Amino acid sequence: MTTYLEANKQRFLDELLELLRIPSVSADSNFKGDVRRAAEYVKDKLQAAGLDKAQLYETPGHPIVYAEKIVDPSKPTVLVYGHYDVQPADPYELWLSPPFEPTIRNERIYARGACDDKGQFYMHVKAIEAMVATDGLPCNVKVMIEGEEEVGSDHLGIFVAEHKEMLKADVILVSDTSIISNDTPSLETGLRGLSYVEVHVTGANRDLHSGVYGGGVANPINVLCDMIASLHDEDGRVTIPEFYTNVADLSDAERAELAKAPFNLTDYMEDLGINDVMGETGYSTNERTSIRPTLDVNGIWGGYTGEGAKTVLPSKASAKISMRLVPNQTPDEITALFTNHFLSIAPAGVTVTVVPHHGGMPYVTPVDSVEFDAASKAFEDAWGKKPIPTRGGGSIPIMALFEQELGVKSILMGFGLDSDALHSPNESYGLFNFYKGIETIPYFYKHYAELKQ
Template sequence: MSALDQVLARIDADLDASLDRLFAMIRIPSISTDPAHKADCRRTAEWLAAELAAIGFDASVRDTPGHPMVVAHDPDGKGKPGPHALFYGHYDVQPVDPLALWHSDPFEPRLEKQPDGETWITGRGASDDKGALLTFVEACRAWKAVNGGLPINVSMLFEGEEESGSPSLRPFLEAHRDELSLDVALVCDTDMWDRETPAITMMLRGLVGEEVVITAASRDLHSGMFGNAARNPIHLLTAILAGLRDADGRVTLPGFYDGVKELAPEIRAQWERLPFDEAAFLADVGLSIPAGEAGRSVLEQVWTRPTCEVNGIVGGYIGEGFKTVIPSKASAKVSFRLVEGQDPETIRAAFRAHVRAMVPADCTVEFHQHGGSPALALPVDSPVLRKTLDALTREWGREAALAGTGGSIPIVGDFKRLLGMDSLLVGFARFDNRIHSPNEKYDLSSFHHGIRSWARILDALSK
């Protein structure tokens, strides 16, 4: 048997022990948003550090103004082939409310056999992120048990505030830049493509958020006495918002698409092979007609094309009954999801210029900034990506998907901007895992194959 085959056999033989460790971790109610569980968060960090130390890592609990970090390094890692990888996860969990909707104690994990033959690991944090985090730790445990060490140099960073906004993370990265600026970050907090198809998330969209407030008259006005003569800021605001897209769904801001690249033919071909039903995707939310840019597939729209969306509008009387008023103010919240090649501040400036150009001289406008981060994409020809893709395909027996995501993961941007590292996002969650909801679960097959997948990835990266 090869070294890898021996590791995979050890993982299979030790699955029950791996489950026992996951159950022990789930039993600690590490709810980061609740001050009553501050001690539980520290207890979880100390539990993790002790487990990592037991398999030969130099592991420590690092204090922050909030919940502690866990940092671990392999003392035997220097000089090994392949990249020095930083594995990231979080040990904190969401609150369990409403408790009455749980089928069992959220902090007393169970195995539940399902009619389709799958087994669920149930409990808060089973999927997000304790189960996912331990897939990597258990893979390292097996490598060290069989071969006395890992095939590449590995460090780990676990935080305890991801579910409460990660307020301590960025200052911690800045303070420990020299220690944590490694070759590549491995992030496990993502999903599979479907129940049988693993995925690498290689594209993350960026984000710009803006709140715009337009003021017309100095006070609300009677619409009979002032109608026509006085400017209505709701009319003005809705005209501005309507002008952000043309009839073909393209965003009209000057320069908005500058730097936006077309999808690589190789990726387009792979996406066309994925089992994705556009009609079902929309039908699931009660729709049937694709919006956005004409001629673009739904996957392109949600993964690789920039967006402009109005997330909320406020103005005038919205209570019960009817009030004939011309409001003094109207406001809207607008967000832009960005793709690689777009600069957040350039987009913000273009949006503000668009608004100001349409506001009459006797009205005023103010803007409130709500975040701004660039998109991130792992190069298609990245050796790390290619080796990981092959390892996942071998483990799951089907071609791993190169996926995008419409959302943004702030930690990945911080790794890039602060530490200069690209991130490889590989996770084994399924869309029905009920994360953040009652009855959270993690499939036993996800946990088992996840451990085996990381063992294969570590081996592949050493080649």
């Protein structure tokens, strides 16, 4: 195995770079053809890795790639999940090298999707190839790579529901999360959910001259700012009524356990170039970004944003707002609470609309399971260290759905770093992490097959 991985190192990387060159931005319909091209590429590589039945499943959105290898029906089955779509790459001007021309600098691959999730799911493709080519697969494997993760996995739910038999598995294995650092491997045991909405505030039926009308009628930008500002109180808590009602509070013991993860506030601030952190009173930075729900504006626009000065009082202002959810909150509940509240605080003189985008359930995975044990041992074998259990702040909305539809838990065996700049310009993935991931994955299969016997 080690020999095979070493011998094929460069090819593995070249194949990933080829995949990263395809701008498979699922959110922007201009890239529709590229998204499909990425799907075709993944299908071909799954086939080449030795998997059977590789094919694209069409959806009303982007296709889902599936392949499998059933070595022995009596053995356990691992379902690998990942996504070949990527976040939009703008603002392009902030990239040091073009987002879809992957570049290696400082032992890192710089490209949109390098880590999220092309670099991570492709480790599985290569690990499977290596197992098939050397000692053979110790378990059955099914691979499902979707193209709509970054836009809410709208059609994956229906696909999963309609293909329960085909997708039947004992565990779902996902690499789309982070470790604490390359010295401190970790396994995420929970993810936040997501509620994402777009809001529009409309005043007059046309843009107005701010001299003629300014001070006399509602300015949609000012109103939108007022409304957004009112969504947090002075303690950094979200003011939407009932927002915290279902939040699962952690015990002091649980908080103490999470606090054991190494964290240096000075390093954290230095990495981000900030002179202070900000968040909900009474919680640590790690808690604020993992076990607490949040509300952030992801985009805002309105009026004149070009060069120079224009004295316009715009007709409309808009914002994209997302809320990260924690266990026991549901996106449906929170989206409804947000919508009702936001409409209720709209002043006279403007019209407010709220358009829901995608949502996702929060997720918690048990640490006292054969699956978690197998993942933990895999890290020990490859890294020489036991991974620390952590709670992640991001969302992979489909985890909860997998559990509901397929009745199995997921293992979040990610190999990224928080500093990989996911969703940001200059996203990157360490060559160390890419290769170490390929090395770790076969150990999971080995231990899982043994432990399930």
